[in-house]
Amino acid sequence: MRPRLLDYIILSGTLFIIGIFSFNAYGKALTPEECIITSPKGTWVYPLSKDSTLAVDGTLGVMEIEIHDGKVRVVFSPCKEKICIQTGAISKTGTWIACVPNRVFLKIEGKGDDETDTDSF
Amino acid sequence: MMKQTRIPSDTLNRIALLAGLAFLLSAVEYTIPKPLPFIRLGLANFPILIALTCFSPPQVLLLVVLKILGQGLIQGTLFSYTFLLSASGSFSSALVMIFLYRWGGKRISLIGVSIAGALVSNLIQIYLAGFLIAGAAVALIGPPFLIIGLVSSVFLGILAQRFVQTSRWVKNVQHMDGTAE
Numbered sequence: 001m002r003p004r005l006l007d008y009i010i011l012s013g014t015l016f017i018i019g020i021f022s023f024n025a026y027g028k029a030l031t032p033e034e035c036i037i038t039s040p041k042g043t044w045v046y047p048l049s050k051d052s053t054l055a056v057d058g059t060l061g062v063m064e065i066e067i068h069d070g071k072v073r074v075v076f077s078p079c080k081e082k083i084c085i086q087t088g089a090i091s092k093t094g095t096w097i098a099c100v101p102n103r104v105f106l107k108i109e110g111k112g113d114d115e116t117d118t119d120s121f
Numbered sequence: 122m123m124k125q126t127r128i129p130s131d132t133l134n135r136i137a138l139l140a141g142l143a144f145l146l147s148a149v150e151y152t153i154p155k156p157l158p159f160i161r162l163g164l165a166n167f168p169i170l171i172a173l174t175c176f177s178p179p180q181v182l183l184l185v186v187l188k189i190l191g192q193g194l195i196q197g198t199l200f201s202y203t204f205l206l207s208a209s210g211s212f213s214s215a216l217v218m219i220f221l222y223r224w225g226g227k228r229i230s231l232i233g234v235s236i237a238g239a240l241v242s243n244l245i246q247i248y249l250a251g252f253l254i255a256g257a258a259v260a261l262i263g264p265p266f267l268i269i270g271l272v273s274s275v276f277l278g279i280l281a282q283r284f285v286q287t288s289r290w291v292k293n294v295q296h297m298d299g300t301a302e
């Protein structure tokens with residue numbers, strides 16, 4: 001008993017389809033899409049795909065935020081503790097940086113739905 | 122008057138035997154614990170693979186209908202939407218398997234037929250489940266669902282191919298009334 005030509009074709013076709021499905025399901029969902037910045041002056045949404053340097057007004061003063069290579073970090077903050085700067089760069093959906101004294105909050109969110117809860121099945 | 126198609130009682134007995142085997146395998150599969158209720162091994166596909174080599178397409182479809190009903194009855198899903206999913210999956214996969222087996226001839230073995238059957242059944246179920254119940258979130262369980270289907274269908278295909286090549290029962294049926302009518 002040996003597999004024949006069409007068996008191999010069907011097997012590779014199936015693997016290809018599984019590949020496409022996996023890419024659609026996980027490839028996109030895990031890519032963080034945007035950074036949401038909340039400050040006393042308002043809320044802004046920036047795409048992570050575009051590098052930029054932002055100046056955000058907080059209660060203490062102007063805070064400098066950098067988006068680079070899909071990562072966000074606080075470069076400068078007028079606050080005392082500098083915890084926001086020490087947090088470093090964030091890039092994953094659901095992670096955040098908060099500067100409490102300056103009342104600025106950064107959060108990364110995916111564009112699609114929230115994570116699926118397997119319990120609901 | 123409609124022309125009545127007669128199935129010889131010998132053949133009918135054999136289809137019934139395979140249907141019985143499908144019921145048994147459905148019951149066995151039902152007892153195997155699964156992390157998600159949608160995930161299937163498709164053990165009951167084994168008799169269908171055997172039937173492809175013994176019976177004509179309408180007879181195989183008759184067996185498929187029996188299998189679908191029996192499975193619904195055993196798993197207690199006969200009048201629920203999951204039944205709709207598994208019924209349409211089984212039926213479309215049977216059509217694809219019949220086509221591949223007839224058209225492929227010597228270029229295909231039951232392994233390829235089994236893989237294609239499982240794939241079609243799972244794709245249809247994913248599509249319908251997304252359409253009927255869960256929405257786009259179904260895409261997330263798609264890959265594990267398809268991978269398990271692939272692995273189990275390869276094993277079932279190998280098993281069925283071996284069985285068909287060595288079984289005297291299958292040989293008798295094939296000699297008695299030919300593979301096609």
